[in-house]
Amino acid sequence: MTLDELFVQLQHHDTLDIPEGWSQGRTTYGGLVAGLMLYKGMLSLKDAEQQLLSASVTFVGPVNKDHPVRLSVEILRQGKSVTTLEVRLWQNDAVQTILLASFGHARESKIAWSDLPECPLFRPVEELDILVPVPVLMPECYQQFQLAWENGQYPCTASKTPDFGGYCRLDPNKHGVSAMTAAHLMTLVDIWPPGVLPMFRTVAPASSLTWHLTYVQALQQTTAEWLQYQVHTDHAADGYATESAHIWDQHQRLIAICRQTITVFA
Numbered sequence: 001m002t003l004d005e006l007f008v009q010l011q012h013h014d015t016l017d018i019p020e021g022w023s024q025g026r027t028t029y030g031g032l033v034a035g036l037m038l039y040k041g042m043l044s045l046k047d048a049e050q051q052l053l054s055a056s057v058t059f060v061g062p063v064n065k066d067h068p069v070r071l072s073v074e075i076l077r078q079g080k081s082v083t084t085l086e087v088r089l090w091q092n093d094a095v096q097t098i099l100l101a102s103f104g105h106a107r108e109s110k111i112a113w114s115d116l117p118e119c120p121l122f123r124p125v126e127e128l129d130i131l132v133p134v135p136v137l138m139p140e141c142y143q144q145f146q147l148a149w150e151n152g153q154y155p156c157t158a159s160k161t162p163d164f165g166g167y168c169r170l171d172p173n174k175h176g177v178s179a180m181t182a183a184h185l186m187t188l189v190d191i192w193p194p195g196v197l198p199m200f201r202t203v204a205p206a207s208s209l210t211w212h213l214t215y216v217q218a219l220q221q222t223t224a225e226w227l228q229y230q231v232h233t234d235h236a237a238d239g240y241a242t243e244s245a246h247i248w249d250q251h252q253r254l255i256a257i258c259r260q261t262i263t264v265f266a
Contacts, residue, residue, distance in 0.1 A: 031190030
């Protein structure tokens with residue numbers, strides 16, 4: 001089942017079954033969970049012209065693919081320019097994930113300033129190796145995407161330093177081609193592992209505890225076009241890590257900034 005087919009289901013139902021192919025360890029891939037929740041929230045907007053400003057996700061507990069999930073939406077405030085809403089994902093009558101999102105219109109302002117980081121000069125994706133998922137070593141959700149490492153080390157290679165960058169997209173062979181929405185983007189960018197994973201000497205768990213995305217510029221691409229991703233670990237100690245990441249589109253426009261708190265079990 002494609003991602004767009006799951007989105008269509010949410011147009012008609014509050015409850016759905018997680019399809020095969022999206023597992024990530026003992027839980028469902030967090031990007032899919034967040035993407036479904038964001039899409040459900042977007043369906044509740046009274047003004048479809050409002051664009052996503054930011055979204056924050058807290059992963060409360062694991063989402064099991066063996067039981068259906070239910071999504072509930074509450075509009076917390078509908079202002080003249082900004083709408084803030086909360087989406088909760090329920091499973092077995094317990095809240096497993098919470099998403100807070102703010103949407104708004106562009107407004108006239110005398111303040112204009114930009115100091116965005118420049119897009120890194122990656123080699124063309126055609127010169128890089130596309131990651132081939134290894135079923136024994138990698139979660140099955142990787143089969144839904146295509147990734148190409150451009151810098152840094154792969155996870156669990158005992159690197160002395162963290163962080164990496166590369167290209168990513170939804171696998172067009174599995175999901176076709178459609179106009180990318182914020183929900184597609186949220187589903188996609190979480191596929192990158194935590195920035196500290198290259199420092200792991202052996203395979204060990206690490207998972208997102210909180211995840212915040214700020215959307216900088218409107219999306220202008222399809223799901224089949226490559227995005228550039230670069231992560232930077234700010235601090236890692238005592239079983240937790242804090243990182244930030246930037247995402248650029250094929251026109252070298254910065255489109256989103258991510259911040260995560262990671263739980264590390266190594």
